[in-house]
Amino acid sequence: MTRLKPHVAFSLLFLFSFCFFNLDAFENPDLAPLLAFKSSSDYSNTLSQWTSKTDPCTWPGVSCLHNRVSHLVLEGLNLKSSFEPLTRLTQLRVLSLKYNHFSGPIPNLSNLTSLKLLFLSHNQFSGEFPASVTSLTRLYRLDLSFNNLSGVIPATKVNHMTHMLTLRLEVNGFSGQISGLNVPNLQDFNVSCNKLSGPIPYSLSGFPESAFWKNLMLCGEPLPSCSSVRSDPTRPGTSSGAIASPLGPGGGNPSTVASSPTSVPEYGSPTRTGKTRRSGGNKMTKGEIIALIMGDVLVLALACLLFYCYFWRKSKKMDQKTSSEVEKIVYSSSPYPNLAQSGFERGKMVFFEGAKRFELEDLLRASAEMLGKGGFGTAYKAILDDGNVVAVKRLKEMSANGRKDFEQQMEVLGRLRHPNLVSLKAYYFASEEKLLVYDFMPNGNLFWLLHGNRGPGRTPLDWTTRLKIAAGAARGLAFIHSSCKSLKLTHGNIKSTNVLIDKTGNARLSDFGLSAFALPSTASRSNGYRAPEAALDSRKLTQKSDVYSFGVLLLELLTGKCPSIVDNGGHGTGYTGIIDLPRWVQSVVREEWTAEVFDLELMRYKDIEEEMVGLLQIAMACSTASPDQRPKMNYVAKMIEELRGADVSPSHETADSVSDSPSVSEDACGVASQ
Template structure:
């Protein structure tokens, strides 16, 4: 009887726990699938937070939307076996299982119709390319690299019309790729496989490294197919010239030459007669005479050119112009930009920590290309003699109180280091010359992405890219605002030409912190972004004014229209419509035809209206006439991220992370445009 009572007491004590576990399984439809995966694959119990007494949405690596698993990121956890139980998570948008020890064929993924990012790299998967992948029509990123997958890459992968990333390197894939046609592809790699045949024109723009270590793959950017010769050590390949065609289109690969076609076998009677009559010796003498004649002509032409250019050079040296550079090629207009006054100290380059050093003379000798003119001066791309590329801004129309004031402010700006901020590498100060040296951003600026080459043949800036650029720029500005408590730093010159893109497509903010040196002339520019309280003098620009300017930038992203007044840094060209954006958008909203106000290039994308309206509401709150009613930039960042419920911060692993992106980046909740 005592034992019965004891058992009953235990049952009563454990009843709430059993009820809680049951309620969790009942309330979250994904509970059983997640637990089945843990039981089968987590032999080392790395997922210790996955237990029966907790809500699955609080487990490690699990993110939920409306109580359904939308994001599962389990990387480097020594997981084994198959992930077949996870295929029941039909609301999954991101699945990243890279750097584990999962093996066997990749299971059927056709149930994961919401999947947008799939990362399975660095595992031990085998078998063919997963046949179910082409049915995932929402997929944007696919990474199956560093596995043991084999067979051909099927032409059905072309159904993934939204695919931006396709990484299949370091597998055992064979056959051809000539039928691959993915127009939106931005990150592609099939190196380290056994692929054969020509590279299609649609993929020829990717670097050589994307196709390396495929011995019989040919065509741009690899050597031409007509130069590829098959391995003579293999049977039936003697003298064979590769004319490889992709097995995807059913053509044959290598055609062996017929032995009868070898030129050394044939010796005509005409050749024998020529040798008998001595005409062979005459043809050799004729060839020698032609070669000698060509050499003499070449020497004569070279001599004349040498005399001509040497004479011009001597004249320039005599006139004292030998040290000058062509106007279109120089960054600084003279090798010594300082007046030769007694006691005047020559300026020097001041570098910040961790930056490779060079001298002013290196900039003078650099091959330079003007990038544009802005409110604070002219920017150049400079290629130094060692191949290093930097961006140099030659400050003009600025008012500096003194050298010490300038140096102190540069020291603050030089410490700004953030993935969404262009780093200041060095500066140069002298009375008549002031230079700022930044890291070079190779992918241009937001202005040209939005407004450049409008018309037929233009590649539109898609909605996902716009949203990610907006989030990245907001992060960069928020970092600038919070970097220093005293003095508070504001950007002071936010506009689309000052939002650059780095080599992986992340937005990087530039031209920050210079408004305190702005002259009245510079203050009159970029009024389309200027807050009402700062429109008369940009030197009074505040962080609230930055928020206003960023709001105008968001309206520019949404409408495709240019603000009312822009400077001459290339802006204005390509703008079909130039308006007072905040006032125009307010009138559109009042008339309740909001949808007609969005950029026509965004109409082709489906299911993004809610997101666009969400970003429009953020922009309107930023452009409030009252500074006190504008949100802080840190709050703006959170609001943009909440549009999709993800972190838009740039990845340090380039394309090898869940939130990665290339020349554009895609979040786990990328807008569907099928």
């Protein structure tokens, strides 16, 4: 038997000891916070399957990406106390704790830098608006409704959350004003049933009255005007001079409207006009009787509402407890409502070559997160049960094309494979529901990279990255234009939200070819990108109009401005109002103020002036008003690559890269001509 040398034996012993005493190193790093949360909050042992002997990624309510907890959905489970241990889940993207009994202040959430959806409604949280929430720059849905929060809503900090789509704060105790609140992309907003005061800002005036109900001191659209509120003596705490303090004169309790016998001022007490009521008789006037009756009716209605909410909430909890372990993160009830209807005509999923297959039921069970709405429909991120992630677009408002036309167009688009295109993996067709399945791009789109969260603390989009994106998008569009010469394919919807960024930082065009199904009414939805000849009729889209839209996209990259901008009449333009970006750039360049065109965020970089001017010349050539004077896209792509060379040339490391070969083009044409 061979005897080990001492140093070899020592090494093996050390290795054995390391492995033996460090088994915990191979555990999921999120296991300890989850168990600590269960220990401190799950008094009724609802989370009985959460044990240290099992993988947390298999627990009910938990979803993972790359072995880290990314989704946590624990709704209606009678959880209590605080969820502070969950703030150590640094990769968490979705947190929903609705319909529980959490109390106390909301913990510090600043560690959850990846959080996108936060639902804490229908709990018993108290304290002020959580300041740490405003540091979550990726958050776009926030629901703190039906709690006991108080204090002011920090408008200045909330305004920095430019990704925010949903802000629900109803049924709390927030006070102060919201006149400074301005979150440009809000789609869902509600502050009803609080103690807010002052005028409603113009940026929020488009929301319905129900978003502001039961804030007696709020005024302005869509509520009654502030001038009428000042002069209305029936509103509490107001006088003819100005909007009064909610505390009334001298800081005491406000006067109240007579809504019940206990709230009617005693006879002989002073009124707001300074006069006293008559103190002699016991008779009540007709107005007082009507007010008393109305008050009783309101009290009865309120009691009915409370009973309804109580039983509705209880039934909702029961439904959630008896549901399956499938956890959906969709703000609406379902992203594909037609597919759930009984008697609905079912179609089938059609997959293209190389796509990983799954059943329609797998897609319906997948957790879905809305990515955004566009002119052709709504896009969702879907995480299938096997962990596969795809993007699903639910089409809407399509022209009346039959199944054959739709399938032929999908076959053409499904065969287009290029490193700078988002691959169409599959489609689903039924009479009332049409879905497209794409590769999911994890790094967002160009619009957010350019315009999202501008201001202090933002990482600007550097020049090299902008040039790389421009070159990649140009190559993708040139490939579309050259893929099938007999069909003369067009993208039809070039804009910064349709330039997606993949995991390696390459630009990929999405939504190409869908304009073939667009209604004429959708032509104006891409305001600022449309070529003049196609602005009123989407059926006039051509490859030349694609070139114009791409030129606007380049100007957006160079200026940092959105396609439709406000000009203040400076630099000799002689015009004040909303104008399109090409017109503004041309007017500035014409007056020899070329340096004023470029994004101020680019001024920090040295030795790029020549490249910026070169790209500006390309952009202006593409966005000229005359279609015949615009260059072809293959020439545009070549010119952009020549600005720097290797730094923006195509990367051949992309796994699904397919060369622009004649065989690919002819196959695509052949399908459409059948």
